[in-house]
Amino acid sequence: MxxxxxxxxxxxxxxxxxxxxxxxxxxxxxxxxxxxxxxxxxxxxxxxxxxxxxxxxxxxxxxxxxxxxxxxxxDPELAEVLDLYETPVSPKQRRQYLFANVLYTNALFYYRIGNISREEFFGYIRGILQNPVVREYWHATKHQRATIAEDSDEAEFGRMVDELLIQLEESDTEEWWVVGELPDS
CATH class of the missing domain: 1.20.5 (Single alpha-helices involved in coiled-coils or other helix-helix interfaces)
Structure with a gap:
């Protein structure tokens, strides 16, 4: 046991x-x-x-x-330092271009921090591209955007604006707010 x-x-x-x-x-x-x-x-x-x-x-x-x-x-003398356009521009145009740059970069900043969506950015840009000075600015700065890293969000948005501007310029409608489609991200 x-x-x-x-x-x-x-x-x-x-x-x-x-x-x-x-x-x-x-x-x-x-x-x-x-x-x-x-x-x-x-x-x-x-x-x-x-x-x-x-x-x-x-x-x-x-x-x-x-x-x-x-x-x-x-200060027009300081603005000359930023005159990087392919064709000569007047001091008035230079100031206008600088302000157009502020409008664009401000919208890009708002997108980056999440204050506006990609769709809202697109709509805002479609609106400001109705101004001929903004269009001139965008064309005048094309070579500057070519130096931006291809895979950056800034380059992507620049291409989006380029395409939208082409669509707006080729459009035969006066209803500019319906022109262009937001590309897939």
Whole structure:
């Protein structure tokens, strides 16, 4: 009987050891799960901070862009530094082109920070392209846009505006607000 009893005790010890090991694994998995949850939460905070910082950087860049262009618009001598057009332009045209640039880059900035959708950007640009000065500006700066990295959002939007301008110029309707289709992103 002692042998039999030992077998049952051995089985009981093995079961207890198995339960103990399972409990240890469960505690370990729970601890790892908690650590992963903490890491996930921290990563979300870091991503949000990076997103916020990106918006702050874009806002600072936009402000600096406006300040520099404002100086050039106000001072014809400074505006000459930004005269990068293929054909000569008058001081009046240069100021108008600089302001057209402000309108375009402001819309692009609004899109980048999420204040307007791609569709709203498209509609806004379709509207400002009704102005002949904005059209002249867009044509005069074509070679400047050719230097932008091909895969950037700015290049993509530039191509979108190029196509829209062609469609507007070829259109025979006076209902400009229906001309052009937003390309797939």
């Amino acid at each position: 002692a042998t039999r009893n030992l077998g049952i005790r051995g089985l009981g010890c093995a079961a207890a050891a198995g339960i103990g090991m399972a409990a240890a694994v469960l505690v370990n998995v729970t601890a790892h799960r908690h650590a992963l949850d903490l890491l996930r939460t921290r990563l979300e905070h870091v991503e949000q901070a990076a997103h916020t910082q990106r918006h702050a950087n874009l806002a600072n860049q936009q402000r600096l862009h406006w300040e520099l262009l404002s100086k050039a618009i106000d």
